[in-house]
Amino acid sequence: MSEIAENLSEIYKNIEAAAKKSGRSADDIMLLGVTKTVDCERIQQLVDLGVKELGENRVQELMSKIDVIKGDVNWHLIGSLQTNKVKYIIGKVKLIHSVDSLKLASEISKRSLASGLVTDILLELNVAEEESKHGFKAEELSDTIEKLKEFKGIGVKGLMTVAPYVENPENNRPVFKKMRELFIDIKAKNCDNIDMTYLSMGMTNDYVVAIEEGADIVRIGTGIFGKRNYA
Numbered sequence: 001m002s003e004i005a006e007n008l009s010e011i012y013k014n015i016e017a018a019a020k021k022s023g024r025s026a027d028d029i030m031l032l033g034v035t036k037t038v039d040c041e042r043i044q045q046l047v048d049l050g051v052k053e054l055g056e057n058r059v060q061e062l063m064s065k066i067d068v069i070k071g072d073v074n075w076h077l078i079g080s081l082q083t084n085k086v087k088y089i090i091g092k093v094k095l096i097h098s099v100d101s102l103k104l105a106s107e108i109s110k111r112s113l114a115s116g117l118v119t120d121i122l123l124e125l126n127v128a129e130e131e132s133k134h135g136f137k138a139e140e141l142s143d144t145i146e147k148l149k150e151f152k153g154i155g156v157k158g159l160m161t162v163a164p165y166v167e168n169p170e171n172n173r174p175v176f177k178k179m180r181e182l183f184i185d186i187k188a189k190n191c192d193n194i195d196m197t198y199l200s201m202g203m204t205n206d207y208v209v210a211i212e213e214g215a216d217i218v219r220i221g222t223g224i225f226g227k228r229n230y231a
């Protein structure tokens with residue numbers, strides 16, 4: 001078995017166990033393979049092993065891979081997105097996880113409508129209120145949702161967070177719990193064009209805890225491909 005296949009089978013086992021703990025099955029959890037800095041050959045190995053949901057955090061890198069990777073793949077943008085890059089990805093990505101401002105939401109909506117499309121997005125939250133992180137604060141969420149109703153070119157499909165880096169993933173459990181509470185609160189409001197389907201949280205270090213607390217998309221890079229080499 002290749003290293004990627006071995007890593008993947010370990011991850012699937014963990015996903016299944018964590019899903020069970022939260023009263024769900026592995027089928028309820030979407031594994032997003034995070035392919036940033038990974039070359040196309042290794043990405044293709046992952047796709048050929050059956051992982052069809054792929055996440056990139058830079059537009060340029062995403063665009064350079066999108067036509068190279070073969071198979072029935074859905075691309076997700078998970079990293080911070082500048083408004084001037086939005087035009088490149090409309091119609092190419094299944095879900096934008098990292099919408100962190102009304103300005104960005106408005107641009108995505110405008111560009112989507114111009115192409116006759118509705119683009120699905122998640123709202124990125126910074127519930128731990130880390131200086132270095134993007135995202136809305138929890139207390140901004142209600143107002144934000146209210147304003148998003150005007151943007152007909154986006155479909156809000158849920159919430160996303162990048163939890164703090166912690167040695168012990170248990171330390172992020174309160175962050176994931178808080179996300180889940182916000183998700184349920186918004187869902188209960190039954191707003192137009194807001195459809196709380198996905199809770200995207202959990203990375204290599206903490207996806208097990210995230211799933212136990214209700215994540216239904218986990219974004220895993222290092223756990224699949226090994227450590228990244230940053231230039």
Ligand SMILES: *Cc1c(COP(=O)(O)O)cnc(C)c1O
Nearest residue numbers: 034057078203204219220221222
């Ligand atoms: C890189 C990245 C991930 C994956 O991180 P790993 O720790 O390698 O699993 C997940 N989400 C976002 C937004 C990322 O940028």
